Amino acid sequence: MIDPRILKIAKNILIKNMNLKQNEKLVVVTDPPTMEVANMFFESAFSLDFQVDPILVLMKPRDFRGEEPPVLVSEAMMNSDVCLLITNYSISHTEARMKATERGARIASMGSITMDMFLGPLNADYGKISRMVSRISEILRDAVSLRITTPIGTDLMMSLKDRKPGGPDDGLYTEPGRWGNLPAGEAFIAPVEESVNGRLVVDGSIANVGLLHEKVVIDIKDGRITEIEGGAQAKIFEEFLKELDDPNAMVVAELGIGVNERARITGRIIEDEKKLGTAHVGFGMNVDFGGKNLSKTHNDCVFLHPTIEIDGQILMENGKLMIEFT
Incomplete structure (x- = not known):
């Protein structure tokens, strides 16, 4: 029934x-x-x-x-x-x-x-999501540099100069040519690919791997993965990328910020990356939302408790957004 x-x-x-x-x-x-x-x-x-x-x-x-x-x-x-x-x-x-x-x-x-x-992140307050995505996207649109850190070791620097946010992924796809996810709720942007440097420590989930039971450490130099460290799940992700035989699958494609209050971390990226208080870095294809990297895949890595600093101003601290929404 x-x-x-x-x-x-x-x-x-x-x-x-x-x-x-x-x-x-x-x-x-x-x-x-x-x-x-x-x-x-x-x-x-x-x-x-x-x-x-x-x-x-x-x-x-x-x-x-x-x-x-x-x-x-x-x-x-x-x-x-x-x-x-x-x-x-x-x-x-x-x-x-x-x-x-x-x-x-x-x-x-x-x-x-x-x-x-259906009874969780799909049954969301889309008006509120739209306001949050719009406000964060405005900030990203004017941004030049971004730094993201986490308590367990993430420390990434990237340039957003002359890049525009994608979407909006607000769940309201009412006009011709509009598209996005359902469940919805993220502000996202393609950074200047070669500008991304540092370490990403993933403790939420990874596309094609699922819910993480151990952290996965990804080192990035000039926008490209140089090393993946960790246990069995890190090996699964590394082998998946190698088997694609697509060097551009290793290139940083996206920074995203989740805003859906009803989303959970489940191992399903479509929901995980929308969870309020998380951020994610995607690798691979991004030419469809303002980037320059053509790839046959796109894979997101969701991590918890991020602190995001944009041009010296704190947007999110330990997973809490530091701006107000009208």
């Missing part, structure tokens, strides 16, 4: 977050691991008070984040008005997604989403 609370949230997302309207084409892209969530959105489309034209597209699971979907799936995405990407591995950072948004599709990417997120 369908939980009426979840059905209501799914309908609200279609109407309020995606601005789905009468007679529009809704495409839901999915794979077997995420079919349950996809079916919830698909079924909710039939319970709306107006007529829409939903299509459910089932494909073989991708092997890693950022792997392109089949051509037929890409074509369906490009011909949609609203497109939900509900897949085990995210296809956010793909040419297929970029082409679809260029054609005007309104897209929500939900890589690795689970049913329990």
